[in-house]
Amino acid sequence: MIFSATACVLTSAMAAELPVKPTVADLVKQSKADDWRPLDPANTLYLDLPVGRVVIELATDFAPQNAANIKTLVREKYFDGLSMMRSQDNYVAQWGDADEKNPKPLGTAKAKVPGEFTVPASFDKHFVRQQDADGYAPEIGHSKGFPVGRDPKTNTTWVAHCYATVGVARDTDTDSGNGSQLYAITGHAPRHLDRNITAVGRVVSGMELLSSLPRGSEAMGFYGASEAKMPITRVRLAADVPAAERVQLEVMRSEAPIYQQVIEAQRNRGGPWNKYAANYVELCNAPIPVRVRPAL
Amino acid sequence: MIFSATACVLTSAMAAELPVKPTVADLVKQSKADDWRPLDPANTLYLDLPVGRVVIELATDFAPQNAANIKTLVREKYFDGLSMMRSQDNYVAQWGDADEKNPKPLGTAKAKVPGEFTVPASFDKHFVRQQDADGYAPEIGHSKGFPVGRDPKTNTTWVAHCYATVGVARDTDTDSGNGSQLYAITGHAPRHLDRNITAVGRVVSGMELLSSLPRGSEAMGFYGASEAKMPITRVRLAADVPAAERVQLEVMRSEAPIYQQVIEAQRNRGGPWNKYAANYVELCNAPIPVRVRPAL
Numbered sequence: 001m002i003f004s005a006t007a008c009v010l011t012s013a014m015a016a017e018l019p020v021k022p023t024v025a026d027l028v029k030q031s032k033a034d035d036w037r038p039l040d041p042a043n044t045l046y047l048d049l050p051v052g053r054v055v056i057e058l059a060t061d062f063a064p065q066n067a068a069n070i071k072t073l074v075r076e077k078y079f080d081g082l083s084m085m086r087s088q089d090n091y092v093a094q095w096g097d098a099d100e101k102n103p104k105p106l107g108t109a110k111a112k113v114p115g116e117f118t119v120p121a122s123f124d125k126h127f128v129r130q131q132d133a134d135g136y137a138p139e140i141g142h143s144k145g146f147p148v149g150r151d152p153k154t155n156t157t158w159v160a161h162c163y164a165t166v167g168v169a170r171d172t173d174t175d176s177g178n179g180s181q182l183y184a185i186t187g188h189a190p191r192h193l194d195r196n197i198t199a200v201g202r203v204v205s206g207m208e209l210l211s212s213l214p215r216g217s218e219a220m221g222f223y224g225a226s227e228a229k230m231p232i233t234r235v236r237l238a239a240d241v242p243a244a245e246r247v248q249l250e251v252m253r254s255e256a257p258i259y260q261q262v263i264e265a266q267r268n269r270g271g272p273w274n275k276y277a278a279n280y281v282e283l284c285n286a287p288i289p290v291r292v293r294p295a296l
Numbered sequence: 297m298i299f300s301a302t303a304c305v306l307t308s309a310m311a312a313e314l315p316v317k318p319t320v321a322d323l324v325k326q327s328k329a330d331d332w333r334p335l336d337p338a339n340t341l342y343l344d345l346p347v348g349r350v351v352i353e354l355a356t357d358f359a360p361q362n363a364a365n366i367k368t369l370v371r372e373k374y375f376d377g378l379s380m381m382r383s384q385d386n387y388v389a390q391w392g393d394a395d396e397k398n399p400k401p402l403g404t405a406k407a408k409v410p411g412e413f414t415v416p417a418s419f420d421k422h423f424v425r426q427q428d429a430d431g432y433a434p435e436i437g438h439s440k441g442f443p444v445g446r447d448p449k450t451n452t453t454w455v456a457h458c459y460a461t462v463g464v465a466r467d468t469d470t471d472s473g474n475g476s477q478l479y480a481i482t483g484h485a486p487r488h489l490d491r492n493i494t495a496v497g498r499v500v501s502g503m504e505l506l507s508s509l510p511r512g513s514e515a516m517g518f519y520g521a522s523e524a525k526m527p528i529t530r531v532r533l534a535a536d537v538p539a540a541e542r543v544q545l546e547v548m549r550s551e552a553p554i555y556q557q558v559i560e561a562q563r564n565r566g567g568p569w570n571k572y573a574a575n576y577v578e579l580c581n582a583p584i585p586v587r588v589r590p591a592l
Contacts, residue, residue: 028465036550054424076339085300089507089508090459090460090503117571127535133429134431135428135429135430135574135576135577135578136574136576136578140506163386163484164386164483165482171569172568172569174571175372187459187483187507188458188459188483188484188578188580188581189484189576189578190581191581192565192570192577192581194572194574195572196569196571204326207385208511210508211386211507212383212509212510212511214508215504234374239432266488269488273468274488274492275413275470275491275492276490276491276492278412278431278432278488280431280432281431281488282431282432282484282485282487282578284484285484285485285486285487
C-alpha cells in the first residue's frame with residue numbers, strides 16, 4: 001500500500017512505515033540477460049580525455065543528419081587535440097575548437113546541417129510512454145534508452161534535454177550547427193532547449209568527468225584565453241576501435257517490461273528510509289540503467 | 297505573440313521568428329533597489345573551503361529547529377577542520393565528520409532533532425504561487441527566495457529539493473539528523489526527497505565549488521579512506537564575522553512583481569536564438585537572482 005497524499009501531515013511519531021519495495025538496484029540485479037542490449041559500435045563515440053573515457057550513444061533515429069556529420073568529423077579525427085571549451089555551472093559542458101580566429105578545417109564534413117529539433121514520430125518505432133504528466137511535452141517516455149518528448153497533434157518527437165543529453169551547439173540560424181561543437185547537460189534539465197536545438201545522443205558512461213570540470217570564468221562558462229582547458233586526447237567511433245579495446249557496456253532495454261518496474265521504483269520508493277512516496281517521477285528523474293556486460 | 301504548440305512542425309525555412317523579449321539578465325539590469333533584499337547575517341552561513349566561500353541562506357521558517365541546531369554547531373566551531381565527505385554525481389555533495397569510529401563531539405548541540413520535512417503552511421507568510429503545474433506538489437511557488445511546495449489540503453509547505461538546496465542528512469529515523477552532516481543538491485532536482493528529509497536552506501553563492509568536486513569512488517559517492525577529501529577551513533555565521541568581511545549579496549525578493557517577470561522570461565523565452573517557447577517552467581528551473589550589492 002502506498003501512502004496517500006495525506007501521509008505528510010502525520011507527525012514522525014504517528015507515521016506508519018512505507019512497505020519495503022525493490023529499488024532500482026534490486027531490479028538491475030533481478031534482470032535477465034535479454035533485458036539489456038549492447039551499445040551499437042557504429043553509433044557509439046568514445047571521447048577520451050586525460051582523466052578517462054566518456055562514452056556517448058548517438059540517437060540516430062532522432063538526429064540522423066547531425067549524427068552522420070559527427071561521425072564524419074570523428075572518423076577524420078577532427079576532435080583530436082581540441083579541448084573542452086566551456087563549463088557553465090548547472091547547465092552544460094561543451095567541447096570543440098576554442099580557436100575562433102583560426103578554426104580547424106572541417107574536412108569533408110558539412111559546415112551547415114539542418115537542425116533536427118524534432119523529427120516525425122514515425123521515425124521512432126520504439127517509444128514506450130511514461131504515464132506521468134509533463135509541462136514541456138504532451139507525452140513523454142523512452143525510446144531505445146533515450147528520454148523523449150512527443151506531440152501526437154503535430155506527429156513530432158524529440159530527445160529531451162535531461163542530465164547527460166548531448167546536443168549540437170548552434171548560432172542563431174537553425175542550420176548553423178554541424179557537430180563540431182557538442183555539449184552535454186551537466187545540471188538540472190534545461191527542458192526549454194527541447195525543440196530548440198538538436199539533441200543527438202546521451203552520455204552513458206563518464207558523465208562525472210564532464211560534470212566535475214572546473215567552471216569557466218567567462219560569460220556562459222566559457223574558459224578564458226588564459227584558463228587551462230582540458231585537452232581532448234581523441235574521439236573515436238567504437239566501430240573503429242579494435243573489439244578488444246571497446247568498453248563492454250549494456251543499456252537496459254526501455255521496451256522491456258522490467259524498465260517500467262524501474263520507473264515505478266523511482267516513482268514510489270519504498271521504506272524504511274523513505275517516509276513519503278511521491279507517486280510521480282519526472283522524465284529526467286527516471287533512471288536509465290547502464291552496466292558493464294557480465295562475463296559469459 | 298508566442299508560438300503555439302504547432303510551431304514545432306514548421307521547417308526551419310518556414311519558421312517565423314519569436315519576438316525579442318527581455319531576458320532574466322535584462323530584468324536584473326532593469327530592477328530597482330527595493331526589488332532586492334540583503335542576506336540576513338543571523339541566518340547566513342559561510343562554508344569556507346580552500347578553494348573559496350560557499351554562502352548558504354538558512355530557511356528558518358521551514359526548518360526552525362534544525363536551523364537553530366546548525367547555528368549552535370557553527371558557533372561552537374564544530375565544522376572547522378572537518379571535510380567534504382561525499383560527492384555523488386548528479387545528486388549531492390555532503391560535508392561533516394567522516395570519522396565514524398571516533399566522532400567529533402557535538403558540544404551543546406542536540407544529537408537528535410525532529411525532522412522538519414513539512415511545516416504548517418501558516419509558518420510561511422511569504423508564499424507567491426507559480427502558475428505551472430507540478431507532479432510533486434499540488435502547488436508550487438517561492439517564499440523569500442526559496443522554491444517551495446505546498447499542499448492546501450494538508451496545510452503543509454516545504455522547501456523543494458532543487459539544485460543548490462541544502463538539507464540535513466539523516467539515517468532511517470526521522471529524528472536521526474542534527475545538522476552535523478549537511479548536503480547540497482548538485483544534480484537534477486531529486487524531488488522525491490521532498491517531504492522525506494529536512495531541507496534547511498539554499499546555496500546562494502559558490503555552488504560551483506561544490507558541484508565541481510571530484511566524485512567519490514565508494515557507494516553513494518562517499519570518499520574512501522584513502523581518497524583526498526577537501527577540508528573545511530571553517531564555517532561561520534555571517535553575524536559572527538566582522539561586517540567588513542561579510543559578502544554583500546542580495547537576493548531578488550520573490551514577493552516583488554518583477555520576480556514574476558523573471559519566471560515568465562524563463563517560461564517563454566524570446567527570439568532570435570529561441571525558436572520555440574515552452575510556455576512552462578519547472579519549479580527548479582525558475583531562476584532566483586542573486587547579485588553583489590551595488591555600491592551606494
